[in-house]
Amino acid sequence: MKLEEPILQVALDFLDLERAIKVAEEAVEGGADWIEAGTPLIKSEGLNAVRALRQRFPNHVIVADMKTMDAGRAEVESAAKAGANIIDVLGAASDATVKECVEAANNYGAQIIVDLIEVGD
Numbered sequence: 001m002k003l004e005e006p007i008l009q010v011a012l013d014f015l016d017l018e019r020a021i022k023v024a025e026e027a028v029e030g031g032a033d034w035i036e037a038g039t040p041l042i043k044s045e046g047l048n049a050v051r052a053l054r055q056r057f058p059n060h061v062i063v064a065d066m067k068t069m070d071a072g073r074a075e076v077e078s079a080a081k082a083g084a085n086i087i088d089v090l091g092a093a094s095d096a097t098v099k100e101c102v103e104a105a106n107n108y109g110a111q112i113i114v115d116l117i118e119v120g121d
Contacts, residue, residue, distance in 0.1 A: 007034055008027075008031055008032045008033050008034070009032065009035075009063065010023065010024060010027035010034070012035065012036060012037055012038045012053075013038035013041065014038070014041050014044075015040055015044040016044070017044075017049050017052055020041050020049065021052065028057065032060075033060065033061065034060065034063055035053055035060050035061070035062055035063065036062075037049045037050045037053055037062065037065060037084070047064075047079060047082040050079060050083050050084050051083055054082070055083075061085045062084050062085050062086070063085070063088070063113070064082070064084035064086070065088055065115075066079055066087050066088055067088060067089075067090055067117075068087070068089040068090060068093060068097065069089075069090050069092070069097065070093065070094075070097055071097075072089060072097040072098065072099075072100035072101035072104065073100040073101070075101075076089075076100070076105050076108070076110065076112070077104045077108060079110070080104070080105065081108065084110060085110055085111065086110065086111045086112070086113055087101065087112060087113075088112070088113045088114065088115045089101045089112055089113075089114055089115070090115050090117065090118075091115060091116045091118075092117075092118055092119055
């Protein structure tokens with residue numbers, strides 16, 4: 001993906017799916033390009049949150065903030081099948097996990113981003 005213009009992403013770090021969808025609707029009305037199913041939302045609602053966002057926003061990029069540390073193939077596959085375009089993996093994960101994530105994303109037409117939380121300089 002080549003980024004030519006800034007992208008506005010809204011992170012839905014809520015526990016309640018109904019509230020998350022309401023905020024997503026407001027964000028999209030305000031110009032948001034990407035909608036992130038945040039980690040708290042995924043932990044609370046499961047990948048049903050991603051499915052609901054995909055259904056409600058079929059033309060927007062859906063990011064699944066999975067914070068994958070291991071079991072990369074399974075996590076990326078499940079998120080992509082639920083409708084995520086982009087799935088994140090932790091930069092602190094092993095090289096093998098990152099490789100699994102990339103391979104799985106390629107198999108399902110998704111992309112990977114790396115979350116650099118707790119990664120040193």
